Amino acid sequence: MATLDLENISKSFGSAKVLHDIDLAIRDKEFVVFVGPSGCGKSTLLRIIAGLEESTAGKIVIGGQDVSGAHPVDRGISMVFQSYALYPHLSVFENIAFPLRVQKMGADDLKARVHRAADILQLTDKLQLKPGQLSGGQRQRVAIGRSIVREPKVFLFDEPLSNLDAALRGDMRVELSQLHRELNATMVYVTHDQVEAMTMADRIVVLNGGRVEQFGTPMELYHHPATKFVAGFIGQPNMNFVPGVVAGVDAAGVAVDLDAGGRLVLPIEADGAAKGDRVEVGMRPEDIRLGEGLSLNVKVIERLGGVTLAYGALGDDTRFCAALDGVAPAREGEPLALSIDPAACHLFNSDGRVMRRKAAPALVA
């Protein structure tokens, strides 16, 4: 297995630049997830690593070896496609064996490798079936099996779960995490689903507009988002952004007068912010409690059992969501008094950059 280093990777399609100087150092045996909205360049970056797409500039180093111009097969990677890319006319056995047949591997070795992969993926009793006779989850496993038999240095996954229904996606997430532990391999995984990213990744790369917004552990991204974009992208439901003005800066932190009314003194390093600057206070819905200080005009209530989501507006027009207790006494059309621990708040300047929190929860590695 191996490290994967991307050095100043750029990609343009004609005059449109879709990737801007991507620099990433992925460690050996690490599970890294590229996440971002549609069109952020995450799949293009994966395809560049695979060798299916050429970068306009930059270098790809796998296991210390520069593979930038190498054929995919010489890069020591294997890839699982979103569509599974199974050959419908071949049996499961032949699908898994395909890369080995290309290599002209001997029959005994080939059989042993296919059976080992099938064993890991619980496909042994399905080897004679055609892909059309399998369920979505089983097809996905066959696609993974085809990757496993090549014993690559780096596994690449391009949104492999997006064709599955929600329940199966949850199961497959667990299976993939287990597989990562079993194979002890370097894996790069692309998804637009932040839940997949948070649950599976050792570290997450958040991409936006072809740039890396942040590269860190899931908990780093959650508790210390570098930008407003990351803060809004990571976490479910999304973080609320409440606009306001800096009322003062002192040793205790930054005092903010919210446009919706009220003042919060946040234990945050001012980072050059001065009285009168426009800022946005980031509040995660799950940090909101019933209390005093914020008044939410509730428009929609979603009761999920253990949690009640109250959607509405703070003041006149600041969209806001609070994740409250399952039995919270919230009613649509009525105001709801809420509070938040200032230590749980994030503060973003007008450029969307975060100001460092003084009292964030300790990070879980």
Place this chain on the structure above:
Amino acid sequence: MRRALPEAWFAWLLVAPAVIFIGVIVAWPLAETVRLSFTDAKLNSESYVGFENYADLLSSSKTYETVIRTFYWMFLSVGLKLVLGLIGATLLNAAVPGRALFRVLVMPPWVIPIAIGCFGWLWLYNGHFGLISGMLQRFGILDGPFEFLAYKTSAFYSAIVTDVWIGTPMVTLFLLAAMQGVSRDLYEAAWVDGAGRWYRFRRITIPQIMPVLVSMALLSAIWTFNSFEIIWILTEGGPRGATTTLIVDTYKTAIGNYKFGEGAARAVIIVILLALFSLIYLFFLNKVNRKYGVK
């Protein structure tokens, strides 16, 4: 149970137009052909002769020669159309500049009316002012003018060339459509696994387009078997019967010599041969579809 009858009637009502249509244009002419085949129908007389027409046909060595020639004509022409169509589709499917223009350029032989295309070939094959004879003389391959349609062997193969020229574009376009339906991911997955161009063609393209390839082969075989205009315009079945296939023979007998009864017997034999051929083919197609994951 009380509702069953009206529903059945309603269903019959819905299929009635199709049944009537098929009855008028297929069933009745077919039944009439079978009836005629048991007569010695001519322009102004008709009497029942039993199996005499069939007995005459089956006892004549000329019939067997014609059947063999027809199948040879069909297999050679269809084989060439499929091979050339496959090559053409592969080239048109390749990511080459100007691909759209080439796709348009493939169409004319198919789009031009068959008669006009055949008259063009008639001139090309002419020994004295035809392009082919002229070119071959210029390159020193021929000593003098050569009438391609005047000799048995050259006339047969010239007709094949024309038939292939007319029939290949459709095969090409159908195979191209099938190739374009193959997911790009399959090729990319194989490419990542190290499969070369030929390997991908052999292990992905061919199996993926096989159901279309087989269907095209069947359709093309039936059309080629029944191909009449091309032979008639080029050679009228000659010289000395060298290009007379079953359909041409049937036309010559029934329409040329006004022997409707004998012609009908030939037509019935064509129907039986094609039905047998189609049955074998459909059985094969079913197997192919199952093997290549269509069913």
